[in-house]
Amino acid sequence: MNVLKDTASHNQEKMGTAFGSWKSPITSDLIVSKSVGLGSVSIDGTNIYCLESRPTEKGRSVLVKLSRDGTTTDVTPKPFNIKTRVHEYGGGAYLITDGVVYFSEKTDHRVYRQIIGENPEPLTEESLRRYADFMIDSTRNRLICVCEDHSIEDQEPINSIIAIALDTGNITTLVKGSDFYTSPRISPDGQYLAFISWDHPNMPWDSSYLWLMNLESGKTELVAGGANESICEPQWSPTGQLYFSSDRTNWWNLYSRNNEGEIECVHQMSAEFAYPHWVFGLSTYNFVGNNNIVCAYSQNGSWHLATINTTTKQFREINTPYTNISSITTNSEGEALFIGGCPTQATAVIKLNTETEKSTILKQAIDLKIDPAYFSQPVAIAFPTENGLTAYGWYYPPQNPDHSPPEGELPPLLVKSHGGPTAAASVSLNLRVQYWTSRGFGYVDVNYGGSIGYGRQYRERLDNNWGIVDVDDCVNAAKYLVKQGQADPERLVISGSSAGGYTTLAALTFRDVFKAGASYYGISDLEILARDTHKFESRYLDRLIGKYPETKELYQQRSPINFTEQLSCPVIFFQGLEDKVVPPNQAQMMFEAIKQKGLPVAYITFEDEAHGFRQAENIKKALESEFYFYGKLFGFQPSDQLENIKIINSKD
Numbered sequence: 001m002n003v004l005k006d007t008a009s010h011n012q013e014k015m016g017t018a019f020g021s022w023k024s025p026i027t028s029d030l031i032v033s034k035s036v037g038l039g040s041v042s043i044d045g046t047n048i049y050c051l052e053s054r055p056t057e058k059g060r061s062v063l064v065k066l067s068r069d070g071t072t073t074d075v076t077p078k079p080f081n082i083k084t085r086v087h088e089y090g091g092g093a094y095l096i097t098d099g100v101v102y103f104s105e106k107t108d109h110r111v112y113r114q115i116i117g118e119n120p121e122p123l124t125e126e127s128l129r130r131y132a133d134f135m136i137d138s139t140r141n142r143l144i145c146v147c148e149d150h151s152i153e154d155q156e157p158i159n160s161i162i163a164i165a166l167d168t169g170n171i172t173t174l175v176k177g178s179d180f181y182t183s184p185r186i187s188p189d190g191q192y193l194a195f196i197s198w199d200h201p202n203m204p205w206d207s208s209y210l211w212l213m214n215l216e217s218g219k220t221e222l223v224a225g226g227a228n229e230s231i232c233e234p235q236w237s238p239t240g241q242l243y244f245s246s247d248r249t250n251w252w253n254l255y256s257r258n259n260e261g262e263i264e265c266v267h268q269m270s271a272e273f274a275y276p277h278w279v280f281g282l283s284t285y286n287f288v289g290n291n292n293i294v295c296a297y298s299q300n301g302s303w304h305l306a307t308i309n310t311t312t313k314q315f316r317e318i319n320t321p322y323t324n325i326s327s328i329t330t331n332s333e334g335e336a337l338f339i340g341g342c343p344t345q346a347t348a349v350i351k352l353n354t355e356t357e358k359s360t361i362l363k364q365a366i367d368l369k370i371d372p373a374y375f376s377q378p379v380a381i382a383f384p385t386e387n388g389l390t391a392y393g394w395y396y397p398p399q400n401p402d403h404s405p406p407e408g409e410l411p412p413l414l415v416k417s418h419g420g421p422t423a424a425a426s427v428s429l430n431l432r433v434q435y436w437t438s439r440g441f442g443y444v445d446v447n448y449g450g451s452i453g454y455g456r457q458y459r460e461r462l463d464n465n466w467g468i469v470d471v472d473d474c475v476n477a478a479k480y481l482v483k484q485g486q487a488d489p490e491r492l493v494i495s496g497s498s499a500g501g502y503t504t505l506a507a508l509t510f511r512d513v514f515k516a517g518a519s520y521y522g523i524s525d526l527e528i529l530a531r532d533t534h535k536f537e538s539r540y541l542d543r544l545i546g547k548y549p550e551t552k553e554l555y556q557q558r559s560p561i562n563f564t565e566q567l568s569c570p571v572i573f574f575q576g577l578e579d580k581v582v583p584p585n586q587a588q589m590m591f592e593a594i595k596q597k598g599l600p601v602a603y604i605t606f607e608d609e610a611h612g613f614r615q616a617e618n619i620k621k622a623l624e625s626e627f628y629f630y631g632k633l634f635g636f637q638p639s640d641q642l643e644n645i646k647i648i649n650s651k652d
Contacts, residue, residue, distance in 0.1 A: 194211065624642050
């Protein structure tokens with residue numbers, strides 16, 4: 001072997017590989033075949049459990065027991081699938097206590113009871129009810145949860161808090177009358193039930209209320225909340241004191257209700273100690289012993305861990321590498337368990353000693369055997385946007401130790417518009433992001449105005465301005481990186497899912513910065529969305545745009561489907577045909593309109609997917625198809641063997 005010749009040849013390849021053509025070990029097969037989704041950590045006695053979502057099993061969600069040696073044991077037998085569709089987005093689908101699991105089954109929506117090691121048995125009858133957010137009421141031998149009743153045709157489902165008798169399965173309604181409920185939590189003495197409610201047209205992060213109900217008398221009193229206050233995550237301390245998060249001072253900070261009924265701030269800070277209630281079962285704090293809270297908080301778009309002494313109010317940050325933290329629970333040994341992610345490690349279930357700050361990884365979402373040198377590290381950016389304001393994002397530069405581009409070439413840039421829109425970019429290792437950066441793309445995840453993590457005022461930038469502020473911020477993120485010399489202005493693309501798909505289509509229609517885009521189950525006609533969506537979000541647009549049909553003209557002005565003549569670049573669409581949140585007709589109409597214009601366009605559908613893709617083969621196809629689409633448009637040759645897709649109006 002001529003080592004000098006081989007080295008020279010390697011260096012020549014390294015110095016001259018076009019962006020987009022870089023060969024990467026981060027393949028679509030790796031992303032879908034060896035990874036699982038992790039969530040909902042629970043402790044029962046000395047045992048630790050979590051949910052695994054498995055793309056290779058068509059997204060089936062399974063409760064697993066975690067062992068100290070890193071192995072897992074399935075608790076949920078096939079074909080059971082632990083999921084709920086309350087509010088369509090679900091969450092809070094199971095509870096485990098004293099060796100018994102109570103869970104919602106995806107296929108029939110019934111509640112099942114399973115003694116660990118035995119087969120699950122149905123607790124509730126077959127019906128059109130859905131259940132979530134379980135809490136055991138051991139004093140009265142019943143299960144308390146949120147119920148969503150879909151049994152009345154041509155009417156919104158009815159939400160309530162109910163009790164399910166553990167011996168008979170009989171249902172008793174405890175609380176009703178509001179449009180929505182979440183977080184029923186029983187006091188340690190079994191006497192009181194805390195819960196949150198809100199009503200149309202508000203979303204829970206706009207206006208919500210915390211209530212306290214005496215379970216013996218049925219008397220209910222208001223604890224906190226209001227027209228411009230959002231309440232999250234009520235929890236009881238071991239001593240019976242009620243805690244919760246409120247954004248009454250712009251930030252979601254922790255508060256407590258003392259024995260005299262007075263509200264006290266536990267620790268005031270310009271940071272978010274909560275996450276908006278998109279799903280049930282959220283847990284950003286918990287109690288270690290009687291006098292300490294372990295909590296996660298978000299600041300400048302990144303999550304941190306800390307403890308607060310409830311007696312002295314002393315706040316102590318815990319040093320961890322994790323920048324994305326969720327599902328916090330604690331055990332009797334003073335340990336915190338949570339789902340943690342960071343830019344260099346796969347998401348994992350973490351066990352941490354809050355005193356020594358020593359942590360142990362119990363279970364990783366994927367066992368990576370990849371050199372971290374292939375991982376692009378996110379850089380926090382703050383950039384100027386409209387009206388003299390500042391917006392934020394996370395920029396990932398192209399990164400691959402085996403390749404460098406030809407001299408003078410600038411990389412293509414993929415601008416990511418997150419969903420929600422009341423959500424945020426996650427700062428942890430995401431192999432789908434690294435798929436792009438390791439092939440030579442720059443990638444920017446934009447926390448546009450309306451995102452969480454920067455206070456209520458930043459969230460409210462989007463009020464009446466959806467389709468304007470979010471679009472401007474995504475456009476200005478791209479312009480900022482072009483100005484910094486980090487992106488090729490002729491190869492700017494934008495991609496987003498759901499609400500992010502709407503921002504994507506609006507940016508492509510109403511601005512002329514991007515050269516192509518990808519819409520994943522995105523919204524093209526706001527009027528149809530206002531008339532045809534599920535209960536949870538049926539009035540969401542009242543605040544984001546205006547009340548419908550009173551402001552019908554605004555809906556028409558901001559709907560990309562009405563202005564396809566302004567769209568002058570190619571688009572690829574991805575759509576699940578079982579989607580109830582954004583119906584498939586949204587993508588179909590936009591696809592037909594672009595096809596008639598003669599622009600290159602592709603439309604990929606999945607018959608057995610709903611809102612969000614969960615099956616391995618579909619995730620793989622969507623990712624590779626988007627990459628293939630850009631390769632055809634920008635003229636680079638991917639090193640991957642990609643399946644050809646049909647691009648209408650393509651010259652090839």
